[in-house]
Amino acid sequence: MGGASVQVERLTVNFGSRQVLSDLTLNLAPGERVAVVGASGGGKTTLLRVLAGLTPHSEGQLHIRQAAGTGAARVRVMFQEDRLLPWMGALDNVTLGLARQELAGGQAALAGVGLADRANAYPHELSGGQRQRVALARALAHRPALLLLDEPFGALDALTRADMHDLLERLLDDTGATTLLVTHDLDEALKLADRVVLLDGGQITEDLRVTAPRPRRRAELLELRDRLERKLHSGSGH
Numbered sequence: 001m002g003g004a005s006v007q008v009e010r011l012t013v014n015f016g017s018r019q020v021l022s023d024l025t026l027n028l029a030p031g032e033r034v035a036v037v038g039a040s041g042g043g044k045t046t047l048l049r050v051l052a053g054l055t056p057h058s059e060g061q062l063h064i065r066q067a068a069g070t071g072a073a074r075v076r077v078m079f080q081e082d083r084l085l086p087w088m089g090a091l092d093n094v095t096l097g098l099a100r101q102e103l104a105g106g107q108a109a110l111a112g113v114g115l116a117d118r119a120n121a122y123p124h125e126l127s128g129g130q131r132q133r134v135a136l137a138r139a140l141a142h143r144p145a146l147l148l149l150d151e152p153f154g155a156l157d158a159l160t161r162a163d164m165h166d167l168l169e170r171l172l173d174d175t176g177a178t179t180l181l182v183t184h185d186l187d188e189a190l191k192l193a194d195r196v197v198l199l200d201g202g203q204i205t206e207d208l209r210v211t212a213p214r215p216r217r218r219a220e221l222l223e224l225r226d227r228l229e230r231k232l233h234s235g236s237g238h
């Protein structure tokens with residue numbers, strides 16, 4: 001299915017008189033995984049929402065293109081909250097909105113996150129980690145060319161989060177979706193991303209390439225982590 005290419009050019013977002021993103025430029029190559037980190041309130045979610053088409057931008061340009069062929073690139077979002085419909089079982093949540101010929105893909109997606117045997121379970125019968133797995137399956141069942149993840153594992157305990165990292169890595173290897181991951185967790189960013197960008201004052205102030213081979217161990221990433229941490233704390237504090 002492959003990933004989209006994303007071009008964000010001189011993007012500005014104003015909320016009233018407040019400028020949240022200022023002249024921001026960012027490109028993602030097809031299949032690339034980019035993590036966005038930065039101080040709270042720095043505009044990370046706003047950038048993601050603009051890419052999702054949920055927040056309009058004030059100035060600049062945005063192009064999301066399917067790498068091969070024509071047609072609009074599919075974009076899916078996953079948030080920190082699972083946003084599952086409580087009155088529907090896991091599989092129905094995953095397949096909601098899929099075309100008839102895509103329903104088998106929904107089942108495969110649920111199996112892909114290890115929950116084939118919980119297809120009929122309602123969200124309240126699942127753990128937080130399992131619900132996020134369903135949410136991930138729902139996003140991937142739509143075969144997105146661009147996957148937008150906003151703190152997707154922020155509410156999970158450390159062990160479950162580590163499992164989710166391994167799972168996500170495997171699934172992304174399979175799908176090749178271009179991925180933008182907003183996170184507060186530098187370890188998560190460095191484990192999963194090809195590039196980590198720092199958003200500060202409405203602009204990208206650092207763009208680090210992570211070249212360590214996968215699967216990555218935390219110990220191999222400490223130097224990059226230090227560098228990011230220093231940058232994060234020397235930021236303008238927006």
Ligand SMILES: Nc1ncnc2c1ncn2[C@@H]1O[C@H](COP(=O)(O)OP(=O)(O)OP(=O)(O)O)[C@@H](O)[C@H]1O
Pocket residue numbers: 015020038039040041042043044045046047
């Ligand atoms: N719809 C909106 N209307 C007005 N202001 C908004 C709106 N959405 C976000 N903001 C403001 O824009 C700024 C950036 O918010 P955003 O959620 O993008 O930051 P963030 O970097 O994702 O923060 P956090 O790390 O805390 O999630 C904040 O000051 C926020 O209050």
